[in-house]
Amino acid sequence: MKKIAKDKLSLLWKKIAENYQLFLPITEGKVVNFSIWEEGAEVDLNTLRTVNSPKNIIFPQTETYLKFKKEGKKLNLEVVANKGEYVVFGVRSCDVASFKLLDNVFLDEPIDKFYEESRKKGLIISQACLNPQETCFCNSFGINPELAPEGADISTWELGDLLFWEAQSEKGKNLTEALGDILEEVIEDEQEKLNQLKTGIKDRLKDLPLAQINPETIGGDLKEIFDSEIWDELHRRCLGCGMCTYVCPTCHCYDVKDYDGNKGGERFRCWDSCMFSDFTMMAHGNPRTTQKERVRQRFMHKLVYYTNNYKSYACVGCGRCTEKCPVSLDIVKVIKKLGGERNEL
Amino acid sequence: MEKIREEIKEKARQALASKEVDVILAWEKGELWYDSYPAFFTKEKDIDSLVWDSFCVNNLSKYLLEYTMTDKKIGVFVKGCDALAFNQLVQDNRVSRDKVVLYGLPCSGMVDPDKVRTKNLNQGLTEIKKSKDKLIFITKDKEITVPAHEVYYDKCLHCRYPNPVTYDQLVGETVAAEGVLDDSVRFSGVKELEELSCEERFEYWDGQFSKCIRCFACRNVCPACSCKQCTFDDSDLEVLGKAREDSEDKFFHLIRAYHVAGRCIDCGECSRVCPQDISLEKLNRKLIKDINELYGEYQAGLDPSAKAPLGTYKLEDADSFTVGEKGGKKREKNSKR
Amino acid sequence: MSCNCHDDPLVPVIAVVDRIREDTADIKTFQVKKPKEGLPFTFKPGQCAMLSVPPVGEAIFSITSSPTQQNFLEFSIKNVGKVTDCLHQVEEGTEIGIRGPYGNNFPVEEFKGKDLLFIGGGIGLAPLRSVINYTLDNRNDYGKIDIVYGARSPKDFVHSNDLYHNWVQAEGTDVHLTIDKEFEDWKGNVGFVPQYIEELNFSCDKVALVCGPPIMIKFVLEVLEKLGFDQKQIYTTLELKMKCGIGKCGRCNIGDKYVCKDGPVFRCDELGKLPDEY
Numbered sequence: 039m040k041k042i043a044k045d046k047l048s049l050l051w052k053k054i055a056e057n058y059q060l061f062l063p064i065t066e067g068k069v070v071n072f073s074i075w076e077e078g079a080e081v082d083l084n085t086l087r088t089v090n091s092p093k094n095i096i097f098p099q100t101e102t103y104l105k106f107k108k109e110g111k112k113l114n115l116e117v118v119a120n121k122g123e124y125v126v127f128g129v130r131s132c133d134v135a136s137f138k139l140l141d142n143v144f145l146d147e148p149i150d151k152f153y154e155e156s157r158k159k160g161l162i163i164s165q166a167c168l169n170p171q172e173t174c175f176c177n178s179f180g181i182n183p184e185l186a187p188e189g190a191d192i193s194t195w196e197l198g199d200l201l202f203w204e205a206q207s208e209k210g211k212n213l214t215e216a217l218g219d220i221l222e223e224v225i226e227d228e229q230e231k232l233n234q235l236k237t238g239i240k241d242r243l244k245d246l247p248l249a250q251i252n253p254e255t256i257g258g259d260l261k262e263i264f265d266s267e268i269w270d271e272l273h274r275r276c277l278g279c280g281m282c283t284y285v286c287p288t289c290h291c292y293d294v295k296d297y298d299g300n301k302g303g304e305r306f307r308c309w310d311s312c313m314f315s316d317f318t319m320m321a322h323g324n325p326r327t328t329q330k331e332r333v334r335q336r337f338m339h340k341l342v343y344y345t346n347n348y349k350s351y352a353c354v355g356c357g358r359c360t361e362k363c364p365v366s367l368d369i370v371k372v373i374k375k376l377g378g379e380r381n382e383l
Numbered sequence: 384m385e386k387i388r389e390e391i392k393e394k395a396r397q398a399l400a401s402k403e404v405d406v407i408l409a410w411e412k413g414e415l416w417y418d419s420y421p422a423f424f425t426k427e428k429d430i431d432s433l434v435w436d437s438f439c440v441n442n443l444s445k446y447l448l449e450y451t452m453t454d455k456k457i458g459v460f461v462k463g464c465d466a467l468a469f470n471q472l473v474q475d476n477r478v479s480r481d482k483v484v485l486y487g488l489p490c491s492g493m494v495d496p497d498k499v500r501t502k503n504l505n506q507g508l509t510e511i512k513k514s515k516d517k518l519i520f521i522t523k524d525k526e527i528t529v530p531a532h533e534v535y536y537d538k539c540l541h542c543r544y545p546n547p548v549t550y551d552q553l554v555g556e557t558v559a560a561e562g563v564l565d566d567s568v569r570f571s572g573v574k575e576l577e578e579l580s581c582e583e584r585f586e587y588w589d590g591q592f593s594k595c596i597r598c599f600a601c602r603n604v605c606p607a608c609s610c611k612q613c614t615f616d617d618s619d620l621e622v623l624g625k626a627r628e629d630s631e632d633k634f635f636h637l638i639r640a641y642h643v644a645g646r647c648i649d650c651g652e653c654s655r656v657c658p659q660d661i662s663l664e665k666l667n668r669k670l671i672k673d674i675n676e677l678y679g680e681y682q683a684g685l686d687p688s689a690k691a692p693l694g695t696y697k698l699e700d701a702d703s704f705t706v707g708e709k710g711g712k713k714r715e716k717n718s719k720r
Numbered sequence: 721m722s723c724n725c726h727d728d729p730l731v732p733v734i735a736v737v738d739r740i741r742e743d744t745a746d747i748k749t750f751q752v753k754k755p756k757e758g759l760p761f762t763f764k765p766g767q768c769a770m771l772s773v774p775p776v777g778e779a780i781f782s783i784t785s786s787p788t789q790q791n792f793l794e795f796s797i798k799n800v801g802k803v804t805d806c807l808h809q810v811e812e813g814t815e816i817g818i819r820g821p822y823g824n825n826f827p828v829e830e831f832k833g834k835d836l837l838f839i840g841g842g843i844g845l846a847p848l849r850s851v852i853n854y855t856l857d858n859r860n861d862y863g864k865i866d867i868v869y870g871a872r873s874p875k876d877f878v879h880s881n882d883l884y885h886n887w888v889q890a891e892g893t894d895v896h897l898t899i900d901k902e903f904e905d906w907k908g909n910v911g912f913v914p915q916y917i918e919e920l921n922f923s924c925d926k927v928a929l930v931c932g933p934p935i936m937i938k939f940v941l942e943v944l945e946k947l948g949f950d951q952k953q954i955y956t957t958l959e960l961k962m963k964c965g966i967g968k969c970g971r972c973n974i975g976d977k978y979v980c981k982d983g984p985v986f987r988c989d990e991l992g993k994l995p996d997e998y
Contacts, residue, residue: 066594068497068660089658090596099596102625104731106774106817113734113774113815119725132719148966151728172505247415260975264995275421275446279600285658291970293625294730294963295618298775305774307730308625310971311598316617318971320961321800325974325997334998335973336575343976364656365441366413366420368730374414619802 039229040203040214040221047201050220051075051127054213058161059124063088063096072126083128083196084172087358090132091287092126096156099141099284102297103152104305118304120155127163127194130183132176132356134164134187136205136287142348143290164190168239173357175248175370180313181354184239187296197235251370253341253351255377259344264334268375273333275365280311282368283336286360291317312336337372384513387488387555388435391460394554395430404458404484406450408712409433410570416508418633421446435460437513437624440493440536442652444468445606447478457483460554462490466547468606469646469683475646476686477609487550489558492531494518494538499534524531538651538664548685571611572662573669588633588666594659595632597625601663606662607683608641636666644670648684678703729915729966732772732817735760735925737810738792743878744879746799747843748808749784752818752824755788760818761767763787765850766957766985769812770965771795772817778960779803784846784879786853796846814998822965823984826851826929826955834927835863839940840931841870841913845878847957847984852882856890863892866922870898870913870932874906882890896920914939917947924948930956941988951989958984958998974998 042050054060055075064073065080072092096271106295137157144153167174167183176183186193189357191210195202203221205214214221224335243249256263285290293310297303310317312335318326344352359368395407405502411422419438423446424430442465450457466487472478499505500522507522518534519664520527532540546557576584601614604606615623615635624631640647640663649671653663674681678692678700725731732847739751753772754760763769772778779801785794799808810816825915828851836855840848848867855862867887871877877897887895898909898916909916913936924947932941944954960972960979967981975994977983 069594069658093979096822100628103725108774111811111814113817115732115734115774115817117731118730120725143968146967148729150730150966150968151725152730155725170433232914238774242762261995264975271423274423275441277603278657279598279603281598281600281656281658284596284598290968292963293618293969294776294778295625297624297626297778303775305772306626307969308627310625310969311751311972312970314599314616315612316619318961319617321804324473325960331997338975339970339973360415362658363610364600364652366418 039223039232041200041228042203042221044196044199044201045173046220048082050217051081051219052077053220054125054127056343057123057216059122061092061124061126063128064321066165071195071196083165086130086167086169086174087356087361089358089362090285091358092129092202093136093137093140093287093290093357095124095126096137096160097144097153097290100306100308101152102306105302106305107302108374111300117337120152121159123159125161125163128165128357129162129190129338130165130167131173131181131183131187134162134189134286134356135164135176135181135354136180136356137187138189139288139344139348139350139352139354140290141324141351147237147346155171161191161213163192163194163210166193166195166236168196168235170239170243170248171357173244174243175251175355175357177243177246177249177350177355178251178253178373179353179355181241183243183377184236195232195235197228197231202228202232221380248355248370251355251373252377253353253373256341256373257377260338260346261337263376264338266376269330269334272367272372272375273328273330276313276329276333276367277365277381278313278329278332279364280313281364282359283313284309285362287356287358288334288340288352290308312339319323333367337369341373384436385468386554388433390554391486391488392433393429394552395433395458397422398429398458398484399427399430403456405455406457408457408459409432410435410439410441410443410447413438413556416505416511417494417499436715437487437492437494437511437518437531438496441665442468442604442606442650444478447472447483451478451480455482458486459483460486461547462488462493463542463547464490464648464650465681466549466623467544468650469684470549470687471646471648471684472609472623474684474689474691475607475609479665480687482677484552485547485550487547487553489546489553490556491516491545491558492535492542494531494534496538502529502534504534505528513538513541515693523693530567536651536655538655541649543649544571544685546709549687559608565567570668570672572665575671576665589629591661592632592636593629594661595627595636596659597627597632597635598658600638600656600658601661604656605643606648606650606652607646608639636661636663640666640670643667645681645691646675646683647671648682721830729819730964731776732770732819734815735793735818737814737816740810740812742789743796743880744823744876747796747876747878748799749794749796749878750776750807750810751785751792751794752816755815757791759790759793763793763821765828765854766823766825766847767821768823768980768984769793769795769818769820769963770822771803771946772819773803773806773810774817776806776856778817778947778963780965781851782847782957782984784849786850786857788854788857796843796849798843820965822962822980824982826957826985828854829853830859831927835864835925837922837926837928838865838866838867838869839913839917839928839930839932840868841936842872842876843878844932844936846931847868848929849882851929852887856887856893857890864926865890865893866896866920866926867893868898868913868917868920869932870916870936872900873903874899876972906934912936912939914943916945922947922966923949924953926953928954930954951992952987954988956991958986958987 058074061072062075070085105116146152191207205211340352407424504520510521512519647667741749781795843973962972963969967978972979
């Protein structure tokens with residue numbers, strides 16, 4: 039295990055940025071989001087949860103993948119190359135876990151090559167959560183924010199003035215080696231302190247207000263849950279905006295559109311939201327005409343459909359919907375309702 | 384507030400029992416201290432979970448749109464800003480006044496959870512009490528008292544109508560309009576922008592709009608956005624593309640601002656819900672300020688029978704597009720055309 | 721920069737619209753092949769493909785030709801929206817993009833030795849035609865074939881050459897046509913497809929393949945049940961809004977199944993297990 043003094047981190051950023059595009063949680067106004075680091079950027083490693091999840095780095099909100107040109111009856115198609123190599127530093131365990139959930143979809147056959155390419159070129163550096171917040175419930179989905187999350191290439195922990203650094207993958211080891219001048223070896227005493235830190239985080243998790251949320255309490259088969267009465271009431275306050283889907287690290291629905299630029303143009307894909315009225319609209323009708331059906335679709339997808347297909351819930355308990363939904367229609371409430379009495383906090 | 388909460392519940396119970404209304408729109412409490420959200424009550428027994436506290440920020444008037452096509456009678460609790468919104472919906476012919484029973488709730492402000500978190504007042508929080516213009520944050524072993532305005536939403540600090548401007552029944556006592564700021568403060572942000580050069584202003588708004596993630600929360604929460612179907616909802620119409628493009632992000636916000644111009648009640652909900660902290664209130668206030676200057680003082684939602692400044696034409700109306708400087712400065716009164 | 725994205729499933733290949741036939745006032749059938757010759761890909765009856773007409777976009781269509789037709793793919797397309805409208809403006813010889821095939825297929829191997837009952841309405845004949853022609857090209861593998869097809873009027877029949885000639889003349893094959901309301905010189909049946917099925921009183925030992933407007937499918941299923949058909953004998957093919965065709969973009973799901981990937985062909989007993997949201 040390695041370490042670096044926190045006041046030397048800007049050296050580290052600089053060094054990494056020499057060879058990679060470096061994404062860090064950066065403050066802009068009142069908002070912290072993952073953005074490309076440049077000298078002088080206001081890096082914020084304390085804010086636990088960025089407004090937007092880092093999914094837009096591996097699966098951009100808008101991604102052009104094809105250029106076309108038309109000349110008479112001729113059509114010419116050209117694939118747009120993906121981005122270069124990049125590093126994302128400061129990804130929390132929940133968000134690291136969300137990447138695996140996106141992988142399940144995009145790397146399932148037939149493999150989405152654009153996504154695969156983007157994943158291959160990325161190096162993920164996780165950061166342990168020293169102070170899980172009241173809206174956090176990652177533990178309910180089997181995520182341990184004190185440990186090195188599966189899927190991270192390098193894991194880090196903050197301890198006082200130090201940042202501990204441990205390579206997890208081959209990619210991570212290579213970068214660690216390349217940063218040999220900046221990183222130092224951890225001494226035994228510090229290792230012990232780190233273990234205490236981890237235990238401390240674990241203890242704090244138990245006291246969080248949403249710690250008891252348990253998706254396993256959801257009973258019944260797909261159709262029973264679909265037909266449940268809870269949807270009749272739950273959807274009423276939904277405003278039909280796409281906030282939950284856009285800040286969610288696991289929502290991955292997209293649209294494919296063409297941009298018309300006279301003789302040529304581009305084809306891009308962009309995030310879409312099942313909360314929007316035109317999401318399933320066809321020329322001859324719409325299978326989901328009311329917000330009740332849309333709200334149900336979103337939560338059924340997270341808690342039932344996805345689970346049936348990939349043996350995992352499509353939620354990582356990051357708490358973004360809990361915090362951001364303008365009318366508090368978040369997944370915690372749905373799990374509680376579907377789980378009935380067994381979920382009383 | 385605790386006393387009024389019981390009064391509210393009683394009022395709601397009676398209204399349902401006497402069949403004065405079929406449904407009550409109020410708030411309910413979730414699992415966390417700040418989590419008060421819109422709730423729809425149809426049964427007396429459910430009223431127990433009705434809540435009125437410092438986090439009932441959601442405006443319930445907008446939900447009335449859903450009931451416009453039904454013959455249901457609706458009881459709705461409205462704060463000052465919500466009542467303005469209600470009037471605006473009536474003025475826009477989107478809600479019929481006679482289907483609604485309005486229960487007015489004087490409100491001195493709602494608490495911004497982010498400000499509470501920033502002050503670290505949420506650690507171990509068990510209860511929040513209100514005493515006049517102070518809030519008491521109670522944990523297991525201590526009580527911390529803070530002046531309420533330190534944790535109120537910014538938008539509440541600028542509130543001009545803390546008491547509902549319309550209601551059928553008022554619950555609780557009216558609050559003094561103290562802390563209400565005059566126009567010079569309300570428009571101070573706008574004035575700062577007006578001082579900038581054209582290029583600087585463009586840069587400012589470019590930076591703001593490029594943060595947009597197109598979640599449409601600003602639009603969907605807005606009581607002036609009451610169209611049944613928004614033109615931005617069908618990308619096949621090619622009014623607004625789905626790609627996140629700087630030009631399209633700007634286009635969306637500017638068109639929306641102009642569409643609600645003269646109807647924006649300045650409730651600040653758009654700014655509150657924006658996840659990316661875009662200064663939408665400044666955009667709307669710029670239009671409000673211009674309307675005030677061009678057509679005379681106007682507050683949307685104050686009087687549903689009033690003539691909307693942008694919906695009526697008067698011969699003496701200022702003609703800012705052909706005369707004056709860039710930015711629509713008001714013509715000098717006696718200047719000749 | 722190394723990038724293997726060229727074989728991404730979202731990237732179309734170039735194909736050429738070789739011939740266009742006007743079936744009805746709003747339906748055209750397009751023959752599509754590789755720019756030189758041959759099929760862009762192999763497929764099975766019931767599968768779909770995504771056609772691209774940049775800069776208007778992409779839309780998914782069922783392949784109406786049979787895999788036994790080795791020279792081209794055929795798509796019968798009704799002009800209902802943006803992409804279809806653009807396709808209808810296309811002239812012969814125009815290049816378009818194509819990707820596929822997508823979805824599952826009618827299990828033609830399992831149908832071997834059985835009598836088949838095809839029930840189509842309007843443009844819903846398109847996916848069925850692929851199976852009909854496939855079975856007719858492998859005539860000895862299948863039993864009696866009945867084709868019931870309905871449209872608003874005789875002018876709205878697609879593939880009239882098949883309906884009036886090829887299929888009528890095929891061995892052991894009966895074609896039953898019906899139109900919604902009386903029409904000049906029409907001597908055939910008048911009435912909706914479900915009622916006609918009931919009148920024809922088919923024996924319930926056949927495999928039924930149904931495709932048409934959702935409302936027609938719904939009533940046909942009721943009639944078939946009345947006639948004694950088991951749900952396991954009935955297949956239908958569905959259409960929902962699809963964008964990717966590969967089960968990722970997330971909008972064509974019925975419960976945990978994606979129409980583009982797990983469908984479009986569903987056996988009715990399987991469909992019954994899914995939520996009624998299509």
